[in-house]
Amino acid sequence: MSLAIKGSPIHFGPFLVTSQVFHQTPLSFALVNLKPILPGHVLVSPRRIVPRVTDLTPNETTDLFLTVRRVARMIERVYGATSLNIAIQDGAEAGQSVPHVHTHIIPRKKADLDFRGGTDAVYDMLDGEEGNLGKVYREEMGESREKDKEEGYQLMADGHRQRRRSRFPAVDNEQRKPRSMQEMEAEATFLAAEMEKEIEN
Amino acid sequence: MSLAIKGSPIHFGPFLVTSQVFHQTPLSFALVNLKPILPGHVLVSPRRIVPRVTDLTPNETTDLFLTVRRVARMIERVYGATSLNIAIQDGAEAGQSVPHVHTHIIPRKKADLDFRGGTDAVYDMLDGEEGNLGKVYREEMGESREKDKEEGYQLMADGHRQRRRSRFPAVDNEQRKPRSMQEMEAEATFLAAEMEKEIEN
Numbered sequence: 001m002s003l004a005i006k007g008s009p010i011h012f013g014p015f016l017v018t019s020q021v022f023h024q025t026p027l028s029f030a031l032v033n034l035k036p037i038l039p040g041h042v043l044v045s046p047r048r049i050v051p052r053v054t055d056l057t058p059n060e061t062t063d064l065f066l067t068v069r070r071v072a073r074m075i076e077r078v079y080g081a082t083s084l085n086i087a088i089q090d091g092a093e094a095g096q097s098v099p100h101v102h103t104h105i106i107p108r109k110k111a112d113l114d115f116r117g118g119t120d121a122v123y124d125m126l127d128g129e130e131g132n133l134g135k136v137y138r139e140e141m142g143e144s145r146e147k148d149k150e151e152g153y154q155l156m157a158d159g160h161r162q163r164r165r166s167r168f169p170a171v172d173n174e175q176r177k178p179r180s181m182q183e184m185e186a187e188a189t190f191l192a193a194e195m196e197k198e199i200e201n
Numbered sequence: 202m203s204l205a206i207k208g209s210p211i212h213f214g215p216f217l218v219t220s221q222v223f224h225q226t227p228l229s230f231a232l233v234n235l236k237p238i239l240p241g242h243v244l245v246s247p248r249r250i251v252p253r254v255t256d257l258t259p260n261e262t263t264d265l266f267l268t269v270r271r272v273a274r275m276i277e278r279v280y281g282a283t284s285l286n287i288a289i290q291d292g293a294e295a296g297q298s299v300p301h302v303h304t305h306i307i308p309r310k311k312a313d314l315d316f317r318g319g320t321d322a323v324y325d326m327l328d329g330e331e332g333n334l335g336k337v338y339r340e341e342m343g344e345s346r347e348k349d350k351e352e353g354y355q356l357m358a359d360g361h362r363q364r365r366r367s368r369f370p371a372v373d374n375e376q377r378k379p380r381s382m383q384e385m386e387a388e389a390t391f392l393a394a395e396m397e398k399e400i401e402n
Contacts, residue, residue: 053287054274058267065266066259072291073255083292086254090273091284093309095320108294119296 012045013100013134020184022191023071027063030071030195032187034133034178037125040079040107042191043133044068051099053090068103070198078194081107085122097134213246214301214335221385223392224272228264231272231396233388235334235379238326241280241308243392244334245269252300254291269304271399279395282308286323298335 010018010029022042023030030044044067046060056064072084085106089095106122113121211219211230223243224231231245245268247261257265273285286307290296307323314322 053270053285054277056270058270061266061270062263065262069254069257069259069262076255081294083290083294083297084254085295086289086291088287089284090287091309093282093284093311093313093320094286094307094323096284106295108292110294112294119294122295 010047011049011100012043012102013049013098015098019181020188022188023067023195025063025067027060028067030067030191032184032191034184036179037122038106038108038112040075040081042071042075042105043102044071044105045100045102049100051091051096051101053088053101056101064101064103068105071195072105074191074194074198075105075107078191079107081109083108102133211248212250212301213244213303214250214299216299220382221389223389224268224396226264226268228261229268231268231392233385233392235385237380238323239307239309239313241276241282243272243276243306244303245272245306246301246303250301252292252297252302254289254302257302265302265304269306272396273306275392275395275399276306276308279392280308282310284309303334 009016010021010024010031012031017031020031020034021029022032024047027047028044029047030042033041033043036042044064046056046064048060050056053061068086072086075081076084085104085108087104087106088101089097090101092099108119108122113119116125210217211222211225211232213232218232221232221235222230223233225248228248229245230248231243234242234244237243245265247257247265249261251257254262269287273287276282277285286305286309288305288307289302290298290305291302293300309320309323314320317326
């Protein structure tokens with residue numbers, strides 16, 4: 001059971017994600033992923049559900065990025081990484097699929113994506129099926145799954161459905177199953193304990 | 202002449218970029234690009250030259266991301282965008298080419314990259330020749346230009362040269378000339394004035 005379960009319910013956009021949360025601050029939270037692009041791929045979001053970075057107050061902005069820095073340091077250590085991709089798709093035209101500010105933190109190491117084409121492949125994966133969080137969460141919740149898949153639509157940040165334009169389909173996506181709630185909770189519990197080891201600066 | 206010229210010299214990694222800077226805070230600065238991926242693509246960095254996000258102090262982290270938020274809002278307004286890509290390549294294995302923390306801010310609008318393949322193309326461009334800031338700056342300074350190009354090497358954050366692994370060459374890159382210092386200074390002066398219009402929050 002993750003630490004977050006002790007607290008109040010936490011939402012990522014319209015989705016209840018309480019048991020996936022491994023770290024909370026007064027204004028931010030960090031959660032594990034249903035279908036991580038690489039092991040240790042996590043998200044950090046403000047508690048308040050706002051779509052854009054400019055919607056954040058200065059206090060929320062400060063809290064969010066101090067949390068990103070602390071979580072990033074922990075993730076790099078725990079997953080034995082040497083670098084990190086840190087990215088925000090801030091709005092639908094930048095590829096955002098869940099209208100709630102979220103910072104991707106993806107641990108990287110030498111040659112980790114050579115089997116996918118090299119260092120840069122992470123971005124295709126981030127923007128491919130594997131990074132389309134809205135679709136992934138909707139599928140997990142069983143909403144219009146087959147229909148959307150057949151028609152090639154995605155739900156955009158403003159709520160309308162739009163045909164996907166991705167030029168590099170994540171071909172192996174169908175083989176990648178969403179993780180079970182047990183698996184996600186186990187990772188969240190593990191990471192919550194690791195966060196405790198981070199000195200507070 | 203950009204506002205920054207009034208102040209002390211500003212370095213982006215080993216490069217003097219004073220006249221490209223359009224905004225400064227006590228701990229951060231924002232600069233225009235030699236070869237922007239899209240119009241309005243700018244960078245925000247800490248004044249102190251450190252390679253990794255975790256090297257930043259909490260004060261530097263706070264100042265950097267409050268600056269990112271304010272610059273992002275200005276860039277979106279001035280360039281008529283509706284979204285933004287905000288990205289940090291934090292370390293060589295994440296694609297970083299200049300070993301000095303820098304946040305890419307890229308204004309986006311509907312269909313802006315359809316001619317390159319769609320929304321997601323920004324990431325290929327970020328990681329292709331057009332985003333390889335180290336190479337671009339070195340070329341502008343005339344260092345080992347032809348040799349590196351022939352051999353397909355890039356300078357990594359730790360100073361060693363490594364063969365590039367990009368799987369999606371930016372095919373039209375050779376047609377894109379680095380901008381002149383005059384052009385960059387003119388944009389920096391323009392953006393410095395626009396930053397003045399941003400309310401301080």
